[in-house]
Amino acid sequence: MTSDREADHSRRTTVSPGPDLDAYLARIGWTGERRPTAEVLRSVHRAHAVGIPFENLDPVLGTVPSLAVADLEAKLVRGGRGGYCYEQNTLLAAALRALGFRITLLCGRVVLGAGPGDVRPRTHMLMLAEVPGEPTPYLADVGFGATGSLLEPIPLVADAELHDAPRRHRLVNTPHDGPLAQWELQSHTAEGGWEAQYAFTLEPFEAPDFEVINWHMATNPRSPFQHRLYVQRTTADAHLSLTGRTLRVTANDGTRTERELTDGAEVLRVLAADFGIRLPRDTRLPE
Numbered sequence: 153m154t155s156d157r158e159a160d161h162s163r164r165t166t167v168s169p170g171p172d173l174d175a176y177l178a179r180i181g182w183t184g185e186r187r188p189t190a191e192v193l194r195s196v197h198r199a200h201a202v203g204i205p206f207e208n209l210d211p212v213l214g215t216v217p218s219l220a221v222a223d224l225e226a227k228l229v230r231g232g233r234g235g236y237c238y239e240q241n242t243l244l245a246a247a248l249r250a251l252g253f254r255i256t257l258l259c260g261r262v263v264l265g266a267g268p269g270d271v272r273p274r275t276h277m278l279m280l281a282e283v284p285g286e287p288t289p290y291l292a293d294v295g296f297g298a299t300g301s302l303l304e305p306i307p308l309v310a311d312a313e314l315h316d317a318p319r320r321h322r323l324v325n326t327p328h329d330g331p332l333a334q335w336e337l338q339s340h341t342a343e344g345g346w347e348a349q350y351a352f353t354l355e356p357f358e359a360p361d362f363e364v365i366n367w368h369m370a371t372n373p374r375s376p377f378q379h380r381l382y383v384q385r386t387t388a389d390a391h392l393s394l395t396g397r398t399l400r401v402t403a404n405d406g407t408r409t410e411r412e413l414t415d416g417a418e419v420l421r422v423l424a425a426d427f428g429i430r431l432p433r434d435t436r437l438p439e
Contacts, residue, residue, distance in 0.1 A: 171221050171246040172229070179203060179229045188252030190283050190290075194304045196251070197292055198316070200244055201304075205234035205427045206297035206384035208377045211370040212438065219359070219366055221246045232430030234385075236377065237277045237295030238366045242359070244294050245279055254282040256289075259361065260352035263336070264298060275365055276350050277357075281305060291323065291337065297384040299391045299402050300339030300349045308335070318404035326351060342406030381419070381437070385427045392426055394419070399426075 180203035290305035304316035320340035
């Protein structure tokens with residue numbers, strides 16, 4: 153007879169099936185040679201970043217997104233939806249592993265928009281991707297919903313710049329109290345300076361860690377993702393963002409336009425037309 157402890161261990165150690173790589177690559181429009189090279193990593197990362205929108209509709213509508221790969225494929229790959237960082241990067245990690253890359257999940261502390269002395273919890277999912285035969289791993293992240301997000305992976309090298317056109321990024325080491333070095337991703341602004349996005353160490357995180365964080369971010373009454381809509385999409389010539397009912401379009405040259413949507417019905421129309429997000433016909437957004 154199986155004990156409760158043995159049954160629990162079995163549940164925790166069950167290996168999930170691999171991703172449907174054909175369907176995923178078709179979703180992001182990628183048709184290259186399936187080998188674990190730096191060029192494949194770069195091009196798959198960019199194709200995902202522009203192919204699948206960032207959105208937090210599930211928490212806003214009162215549900216917790218599943219991080220099971222099969223569920224992510226049903227939603228993000230086949231369902232005409234996007235997702236937030238845990239969904240996006242779990243899906244990317246599964247695909248990159250299937251392509252032969254070694255992936256280590258990390259957790260970052262968002263510093264974008266933080267005030268002096270603010271200490272936010274580590275809630276952002278990102279990853280290190282190792283290319284066989286290369287000594288330096290890459291920071292990969294397709295789930296940071298902001299204009300300063302990475303379009304391509306960046307080598308883990310302090311002070312080296314990445315020109316992931318039309319954006320520019322760099323990684324720097326920043327001081328903090330702790331035994332591990334702290335890294336900070338920075339994005340180059342239209343004004344010519346560098347703006348911090350998030351900080352992280354190389355402490356590995358596992359999928360169960362993000363199950364807990366995902367639940368917290370989707371259900372905690374103080375979580376911004378539960379109360380306000382955040383949607384992002386990157387196109388060839390602009391970055392679109394929808395925060396609540398405020399629609400912003402930032403062109404590649406940094407110019408920005410902004411307008412307020414009138415009601416939930418217009419939000420749903422914009423989600424479909426501008427962000428490519430398909431929702432059931434009876435969806436009603438909170439007022």
